[in-house]
Amino acid sequence: MRFELTDIFLSNLRTAIHAQNGSFVAEQLNELYSPDIAEIFNHLEIEEAKFVYKLLDEQIASDVMVVLEDDVRERFLASLTAKEIAEQFIENMDSDDAADVIAELPFDVQDEVLSLMEDSEQASDIVDLLNYDEYSAGGLMGKEFVRVHLQSKALECVREIREQTHDLEEVYAIYVVDDDEKLIGLLPLKKLIVSPVRSIVADIYDPKIISVKTNAPAEDVANIMDKYNLVAIPVIDALGRLVGVITIDDVVNFRRNEDTEDVQKMAGITALEEPYMSTPFLQMIKKRAGWLIVLFIGETLTATVMSFFEGQIEKAVVLALFIPLIISSGGNSGSQASTLIIRALALGEITIKDWWKIIKKEFSTGLVIGIILGFIGFIRIGIWSYFVSSYGPYWYLIAFAVSFSLVGVIIWGTLMGSIFPLALKRLGLDPAVSSAPFVATLVDVTGLLIYFSFSIMLLKGILL
């Protein structure tokens, strides 16, 4: 029963569209769900899409609009009049989706669409929602919910549901409020169904309820819904009055985008606003070049540091051979540490308070890994020294310098990799921002200092 968009399906459909064969197109789309139709829309030209949407039921057309890719929706809406947008789409959407769609329109069109809406109650709901920060509970919530009073009878709940039923795709629970509209509990649908019709809400509702305030950050809302396994969470204003409900799909989308942004930031990319393929070229350059330039300028310090040791390299060129090996080992161990810490912070597994435990853990991890890699490095140089002349009779001193440096650089890498994200978090910044490459750059510069210091200590008077 599930739909997969094939090239054949698409080309048949486009042929029918161009032949103005409405009945064939309608028949093809009849069995599909709105996300499937949206997938098709993403592949159509505007004029083709307009032909198709006129064949759709208004409710389905609106659902499709909500799940279209951002850039496709933008182009599609631009081809419609404000009147069409208001009457054929916005009126059929849930208030939270409607607010999201309207927020994308140019300001003058926003006002026009809102003024042309026939359902003035929904228009005022949307205006209300537009005032909230996009990343707060108020920005995520919808205004559609079923609310009953404490003294209501079960039968009135059923009537209330019936009245709201055309507005609400899914009802997860009925919310119970007191005479001041303050949220005081909930009544699961299941409970309502199994209770006698004459029951009073006060006798069957559950006063244990988890809610969030309108200004709660979206991140907190997501964490609370995760922790308590909720599919919907009511939102209250400063006075405790029920003003909206957030459903799990809103939160799943938010989380998904946050995770993608985090991953991108960790690689030193300013988070893309659109999917990879639809990101325009210039924007792609802008999002990627920014951090690369900063990192590049930071990395030019390596040239400065190395110029201090030009004399040593001249005397013992063999020292230069191991530079990439040493600094990249520090960078890799630093990336591991920063990635683990950033993810654990994002999941709430650790907090800044744990910093001392984390540093101890990373120090000992770095020490052991450093010793392992240092040992392998020593063996490698030892074996090569049999075959290659350039290591000379003092190969073991070079090997010691490399091995000790590896231990030092790797400990330094894991420490920086763990401290840097914690410090960013402490400063109220996003720990994910470019952490891994920043740590790598930092470790490259300091790694060179560590390496040349060990080399001078061990080889002074011999090779240097």
Add this chain to the structure above:
Amino acid sequence: MRFELTDIFLSNLRTAIHAQNGSFVAEQLNELYSPDIAEIFNHLEIEEAKFVYKLLDEQIASDVMVVLEDDVRERFLASLTAKEIAEQFIENMDSDDAADVIAELPFDVQDEVLSLMEDSEQASDIVDLLNYDEYSAGGLMGKEFVRVHLQSKALECVREIREQTHDLEEVYAIYVVDDDEKLIGLLPLKKLIVSPVRSIVADIYDPKIISVKTNAPAEDVANIMDKYNLVAIPVIDALGRLVGVITIDDVVNFRRNEDTEDVQKMAGITALEEPYMSTPFLQMIKKRAGWLIVLFIGETLTATVMSFFEGQIEKAVVLALFIPLIISSGGNSGSQASTLIIRALALGEITIKDWWKIIKKEFSTGLVIGIILGFIGFIRIGIWSYFVSSYGPYWYLIAFAVSFSLVGVIIWGTLMGSIFPLALKRLGLDPAVSSAPFVATLVDVTGLLIYFSFSIMLLKGILL
């Protein structure tokens, strides 16, 4: 109404536990939800936790058990007899949670627990669930659902819900089956509530239903629930019979873990099985040292490559100064590319089929970014050459060598960063596995070749 675990709360509670003050402890926990109690349990000693759990309602104790951290649950279960596990915990759990908990027990204890269960139907459900692959629809689903026949009346649905109500935390929909138990549709609770009690299911149910087969990969299940915005999805066997239901919380957990694993793999860490803090030291070393050793051995190739060019370095030590700068720029741009591609693959934004478009996009991105960084590099060397003698009169040739190398290395980095994950995916492997550091290592080695080739071309007969 939301709970935050404070040090004071915990120490008061532990004092009361040690004083065997059961009524105080019970009162403290009375208002809390099971995830809050689980959070407290994570901080208690086994003996303390055992004192507490005896004070809890059996249902709540079971809920707590389900959400405990894995290692805490393991230790706690090890302190109980099979009889206690069976009667006090497993019997009160949903079948999917029960199967997950039992799967963690030693094999002999598993059998003992199952044989000691009083509810033989649930025991056989659990045995059934244990047969499915953990990462398939069968492994995610629970056996608790409300099923009605096409000819049932609305009133019978209510009775069915009432009968199952003690088993089911949440009812999202009622599933409709035909005489062969084949799934043919669903009846939303909302619809049931607003329909007359004498309605027949056949007249009010929705035949449009999305389901998955038991052997569908968990990843696919998650994608389908995402795409169609479902909070629950029914699972059918090869004959189309309804055998279970997957709820959104199972999928959210699965996704979360997958994302964490992906992020860790991308940084060259074998995915941790436990949260950062509770991962034992030796396991931490094992998970991190593995890839570091592989990368280290790969990176020793840089020493080999550089030894080919020892003569050149000896003649122009100034060349060595820019090595870290050049290879790290290639590494950073490669990490960006691989991260974007891996995430876009995971989100289904791109597929392997798009490989040519991706390569074109990455090539042009790499070209432009390379030119930008190459230009900055040229300026940097130009300015320095006024102040530092080591660049000599041919500073502009060195600057050209560095700039051209930067362009080459960065294009190479973005190409490798995009091709490597696509190739892994094509081979049926996980594209996330260690991609970023692998690409960086690869680019380090080849970056040196690019740099020395340009240097020899431009400086032959002058400095070299």
